[in-house]
Amino acid sequence: MNVAVLSGGVGGARFLRGLLAVVEPGNVFIVGNVADDIELLGLHVSPDLDSILYTLTDRADEARGWGRADESWRALETVAELGGESWFRLGDRDLGLHLVRTELLHAGVPLSEVTARIARAAGLEATLLPATDDAVRTFVETPAGTFPFQTWFVARGHSDEVDAVHYAGAPEARAAPGVLEALAAADVVLLAPSNPYVSIGPILAVEAIRDALERRSVPCVAVSPLIGGRAVKGPADRMLRRLAGGTSPWHVASCYSGLVDALVVDVADAPAELPAGVQAVVTRTLMTDAAAARELAAAALGAAGALA
């Protein structure tokens, strides 16, 4: 069975780890968000792809919740001493990956190929695909102005309320090589419990990807990133309240109108009323450990199986 998963960074990665425990990794095709990507200190950083890679190859720092385990920060200390840009936390080990990625990109290798090479070298068994090789970038409009995603998220601590989100470059963006093929070959499509606006949204903003999902002939199941109407971490609940009008399962499903057949929601959000054509699947969705993530992935696959 082939599974294609649209995913953001940390929340998506936790879910993917559970998925790889129940599906043969060689049959899992991850379509990752690249609209959080940023150029810093001359380096191309792809935070969501890297969160996925680190988590799935046991390199992630579980306690901190992002970045690499056994990390140190000496390079960044030097950057700060010298008055360079140090607001975006890049650890020493993490920097090594960005060096390799950036050099290949400068040599003209597309991001999808760069990602494949890095993933292979890191021992990732699943296929990790950037949604696009083109530069799609998220911008958030707030009462304090419009900011590039990482300026809002990291530098400003996502404290500004969001009035709108837009994805620069999306109208012209093509799906990266392998993405449409993975969606066409999938027996199930899953949307990870990632932020609908800034993680899944920019993937769906690539027209060819959205079209493929709209015209799907296989079940598509989303997993809600909210539990009891609240984000486990991050600004998803605040964004939903302001942009969708609420934080119920119905509001989460409204972000994926016409694209999903079922939404996996937490027991804390039941009973869930959902838009016509979307089934609710109620289970525990807090991924406290590997077993919980595995059970959540199994529930999402089970829902797809029941729909097929």
Ligand code: GDP
């Ligand atoms: P980012 O790109 O690193 O911000 O990560 P994602 O967009 O992939 O994931 C962020 C979302 O994951 C947040 O909205 C969280 O609420 C959600 N999340 C994190 N852990 C869990 C969990 O254990 N269960 C569920 N259902 N959602 C989670």
Ligand code: CA
């Ligand atoms: Ca992200």
